[in-house]
Amino acid sequence: MSVTTSPLQAMSAAELTRRVLNKEPLFILDVRNGSDAADWQIEGESIELVNIPYFDLLEGVDAALEQMPVGKDILVVCAKEGSSKFIAEQLAEAGRSRVYYLEGGMKAWSEHLEPVLIGQLHDGGSLFQFVRIGKGCLSYMVISQGEAAVIDAVRMTDVFKDFAADKGATIKHTLDTHLHADHISGGRKLAEQAGATYWLPPKDAEEVTFDYAKLEEGKVITVGNSKIEIQPVYSPGHTIGSTSFIIDNRYLLTGDILFVESIGRPDLAGKAEDWVEDLHTTLYSRYKDLSEELIVLPAHFGKVTELGTGGEVSARLGDLFKNNPGLQITAETDFRRMVSDNLPQHPNSYQEIRQTNMGKIQPDDEQQREMEIGPNRCAVHDK
Numbered sequence: 001m002s003v004t005t006s007p008l009q010a011m012s013a014a015e016l017t018r019r020v021l022n023k024e025p026l027f028i029l030d031v032r033n034g035s036d037a038a039d040w041q042i043e044g045e046s047i048e049l050v051n052i053p054y055f056d057l058l059e060g061v062d063a064a065l066e067q068m069p070v071g072k073d074i075l076v077v078c079a080k081e082g083s084s085k086f087i088a089e090q091l092a093e094a095g096r097s098r099v100y101y102l103e104g105g106m107k108a109w110s111e112h113l114e115p116v117l118i119g120q121l122h123d124g125g126s127l128f129q130f131v132r133i134g135k136g137c138l139s140y141m142v143i144s145q146g147e148a149a150v151i152d153a154v155r156m157t158d159v160f161k162d163f164a165a166d167k168g169a170t171i172k173h174t175l176d177t178h179l180h181a182d183h184i185s186g187g188r189k190l191a192e193q194a195g196a197t198y199w200l201p202p203k204d205a206e207e208v209t210f211d212y213a214k215l216e217e218g219k220v221i222t223v224g225n226s227k228i229e230i231q232p233v234y235s236p237g238h239t240i241g242s243t244s245f246i247i248d249n250r251y252l253l254t255g256d257i258l259f260v261e262s263i264g265r266p267d268l269a270g271k272a273e274d275w276v277e278d279l280h281t282t283l284y285s286r287y288k289d290l291s292e293e294l295i296v297l298p299a300h301f302g303k304v305t306e307l308g309t310g311g312e313v314s315a316r317l318g319d320l321f322k323n324n325p326g327l328q329i330t331a332e333t334d335f336r337r338m339v340s341d342n343l344p345q346h347p348n349s350y351q352e353i354r355q356t357n358m359g360k361i362q363p364d365d366e367q368q369r370e371m372e373i374g375p376n377r378c379a380v381h382d383k
Contacts, residue, residue: 008085008092011075011100013112017133020044020304021114021311027072029064031057031087032079032106040374042077042109042134043304054083061090073098080105107369109134113159115141116312118297121248125228126167129297130159131311136300136376137183138313142247144224149173151230151245151253152299153186155368160190171196173221175230177255177299178242179204181354182347182376184368188212188359201234204241209359215243235286237279238264238378252294252317257282259298260306260315262379263326265343280335283327292318302379326380339380348374 019026020042028049030037037051050067057064064087068074074096078084081104088101102109112134118127125144132138132154140151141160148169150160153176164171171194174187178201188210191198199215200208217234233244238256242264245253256264263283266275294317301313308314321327329335347353349371355361356368363371 008088009100010103012103013108013134014114016042016075016102016109017112017114017131017311020047020133021307025072027069027074029068029074029076029087029091030078031076031083036079040106042106045304048072054078054087057087057090061087061094064091065094065096068096073100075100075102077102077109078105080107106134106373110369110372111135111156113139113154113156114311115159115163116310118251118295118312118314121228121250123224123228125224125248127247127251128163129312129314130154130163131307131313133304133307133311135183135372136302136378138297138299138301140253140297142223142228142230143167143169144228146170147172147224149175149221149223149230150187150190151175152177152180152255153190155184155186155189155372157186157190157193160186161193164194170194172223173197173199173230175199175215175221175245177201177244177253178239179354179357180256181350181357182300182378183372184353185357201239201241201243203236204239207358207360217243233286233290235282237266237275237282240275240278242282246290246294250293250295251297252287252290253297253299254287255299256378258287258296258320258324258326259300259302259379260296260313260320261324262302263324263339264378265380266339276336276339277332279339280332284330284335287317288321290317292316292321296320300376300378302376342380344377344379347377348372 023046025046030051031054033053076084076088084101088099092099114131116129118129128141130139142149148164148171174191176187188198197213200212202214221230231246235244266279296315
């Protein structure tokens with residue numbers, strides 16, 4: 001007896017990530033409503049995307065078939081999975097081969113973390129970047145001599161615990177560069193789960209409801225016996241407490257102050273007029289005094305073009321002073337005007353996210369997912 005197999009297949013967020021990083025051609029049919037698709041999409045240099053809402057395809061998929069190229073893999077996406085699977089089945093029945101639906105929908109895409117090795121540290125340690133490709137968040141893990149520190153952890157803490165365990169390391173420290181407003185921090189939760197110390201800049205922690213270790217300039221946090229130092233550098237501007245880290249005298253973790261193609265926004269606590277001066281001072285004075293050879297590792301990226309060939313997001317500080325548009329405006333009045341003229345819309349639910357990160361509200365897991373849906377919008381992009 002022969003068995004007929006359907007050409008319809010599920011594609012995981014991890015497989016989709018690999019395709020994006022490898023720049024493999026893919027045609028995406030997004031069946032969410034138009035406003036959701038316009039607000040936040042899957043991006044990639046070799047991706048084509050068409051948005052046709054699910055309800056417009058209930059009577060048949062002819063409208064979608066007319067817009068699909070022949071010979072390319074087709075991925076149907078929706079918010080949670082169900083609608084995309086239904087439409088993908090219709091496409092497969094209509095004769096299209098190599099049809100996929102996104103397993104877990106855009107929620108799974110938002111939550112996937114891809115670990116990338118940034119480099120080996122002195123005395124055998126390693127630095128990893130965790131790329132949350134669907135949300136643009138970047139987290140970090142320093143591993144040395146069986147100990148680990150996690151910086152700017154997102155709320156999917158199991159990924160960090162499992163990764164550290166796989167590397168034979170115990171998480172001793174979790175640190176946030178600032179009080180985040182675009183996503184829910186996993187730093188405190190991860191510290192509680194691992195029995196680690198949670199560090200937070202005190203100037204960002206005046207309203208928090210929990211205990212924390214004060215992350216202040218001059219402190220040196222060591223990881224492992226090899227004394228790989230995480231040196232905090234006070235760098236306000238995105239928030240009043242924003243703090244950068246110099247790791248191993250080679251890497252500069254800039255939080256949401258400096259990105260590869262843009263700079264941080266100063267307005268998410270409603271204090272743009274006050275903080276834009278701090279932002280200018282940090283970028284043009286504090287960072288200018290640092291070595292140009294430092295490799296900048298930000299807490300976010302805004303465009304897939306910022307990802308390197310291996311998926312990493314990084315740049316030499318000296319190169320950013322030459323090429324980053326936000327670092328070309330030395331006059332503070334011109335800088336202030338540029339920032340105010342180019343502020344994007346606020347991240348979705350950013351006030352509730354800040355309240356969650358302060359410990360003032362305790363949304364459940366599903367509420368947290370809904371709060372985070374959408375892009376991060378932490379950057380000022382000079383037009």
